[in-house]
Amino acid sequence: MKNNIQISTLTGKDVEELAKPDKNSSLAISFYLGIRADQDFLSVANSFLSEESKKIKENKKFSYDDQKLIESIFSDMERKLRVIKLPDRTRTFIVFFDNEHSLRIYKVPVYIPSKLVVERDLYIHPFIKNLQKYPHYGVVFLERDRARIFNYFWGEVEDETEEIISDVPQRMNAARATWKGLEERKIQNHIEVHINRHLKKIADRTEIYMKKNDIPHLVIGSHRELIERFKDYLSNETKKKIVGSYFIRTDQSLKRIKEKSQEVIDRFEFEKEREMIDRIVEGNSKKKKMAVLGIESVLERLGKYEVYTLAIGKNYASKGYLCPGDHSVYLRKGTCSVCKAPLGEVSDITDEIIESAIARKIRIIHFVQEHTDFDRFGIAAILK
Numbered sequence: 001m002k003n004n005i006q007i008s009t010l011t012g013k014d015v016e017e018l019a020k021p022d023k024n025s026s027l028a029i030s031f032y033l034g035i036r037a038d039q040d041f042l043s044v045a046n047s048f049l050s051e052e053s054k055k056i057k058e059n060k061k062f063s064y065d066d067q068k069l070i071e072s073i074f075s076d077m078e079r080k081l082r083v084i085k086l087p088d089r090t091r092t093f094i095v096f097f098d099n100e101h102s103l104r105i106y107k108v109p110v111y112i113p114s115k116l117v118v119e120r121d122l123y124i125h126p127f128i129k130n131l132q133k134y135p136h137y138g139v140v141f142l143e144r145d146r147a148r149i150f151n152y153f154w155g156e157v158e159d160e161t162e163e164i165i166s167d168v169p170q171r172m173n174a175a176r177a178t179w180k181g182l183e184e185r186k187i188q189n190h191i192e193v194h195i196n197r198h199l200k201k202i203a204d205r206t207e208i209y210m211k212k213n214d215i216p217h218l219v220i221g222s223h224r225e226l227i228e229r230f231k232d233y234l235s236n237e238t239k240k241k242i243v244g245s246y247f248i249r250t251d252q253s254l255k256r257i258k259e260k261s262q263e264v265i266d267r268f269e270f271e272k273e274r275e276m277i278d279r280i281v282e283g284n285s286k287k288k289k290m291a292v293l294g295i296e297s298v299l300e301r302l303g304k305y306e307v308y309t310l311a312i313g314k315n316y317a318s319k320g321y322l323c324p325g326d327h328s329v330y331l332r333k334g335t336c337s338v339c340k341a342p343l344g345e346v347s348d349i350t351d352e353i354i355e356s357a358i359a360r361k362i363r364i365i366h367f368v369q370e371h372t373d374f375d376r377f378g379i380a381a382i383l384k
Helices: 012-018 041-058 064-082 125-133 184-212 224-231 254-285 295-303 349-359
Strands: 028-034 092-098 102-108 115-119 137-142 146-153 156-160 218-222 242-247 291-293 307-312 320-322 344-346 363-366 379-383
Touching (some): 041 115, 064 092, 125 363, 137 224, 137 254, 146 254, 184 224, 218 224, 218 254, 224 242, 242 254, 254 291, 254 307, 295 307, 295 349, 307 349, 344 349
Parallel strands (some): 218 242, 307 363
Antiparallel strands (some): 028 092, 028 115, 092 102, 137 146, 146 156, 307 379, 320 344
């Protein structure tokens, strides 16, 4: 029987905790289970775990005891997933296991391709990549007498206010020149006063909503005239948060509002990424470098504690090697330069670099868009 178990959405704070190296951990399993509408998620999970179990048995890097432990953990994962009812808006289950914290299950409302990694540390790269892709945006959908405010996060409407309605008289047509003895001009002025009160009320509600939910960006959807008038009622602080607006009919569906909002957000993100790449390229070209491009240069500067911001390309991933003792990263097989221990191969060196960056409070930027000039390097760093 399926249980409606409360499964937490994985957050940035969770990942900060998960990324801390655990010297006592000898085994960590990270399972990302992407869920599509045309697939049975449990069948996909069983197939994935079965296939990975075969690979592990054939892989000589795992001892017999490790193989038995992994097999037991996979069985536990299957049992847990078998009794879970799929929560609304879940596109990916994330299952983590390590020696200290045992089994933990999270969900996220965006699709991450299924992947299973068995290493010494938890594999968090896919989550960091997608978290960067979906920051919070406030969206105001505005009509002349009503409005809605949304919190747009992870590519979904995370929170939506109830419709805010104001008492605004309908416009008078030319055939009705008078109304209760008032001239048409006075009638129109009366209507405009009500519209302005409505816009002021929605601006105040927006300010409160943005502060309460700590939202850094704002998108506005409405008629051209209403958008400009609405901006006049926003504080200078909130005006600076506006990243774009779009014109849309007031009878549009929520789906269409989301699509138009995402178009604005995509344009803003692309321009922001281009500014960052231009800054990196310019900093790399200077004699006294302010930035570096490419994995070798990034690792060198990380080793010297000189990195301020780490920038990672949309599809960048590369194999590498890891010291089992101090978790230092290497590009080539061999032994650790400090403790002389044999290095272990890891499937994605980016994950290890991200963990180091989180531990050192380094800012991490994961590009959402493809940029040909940057993607040939894949990774870069802005220096302190």
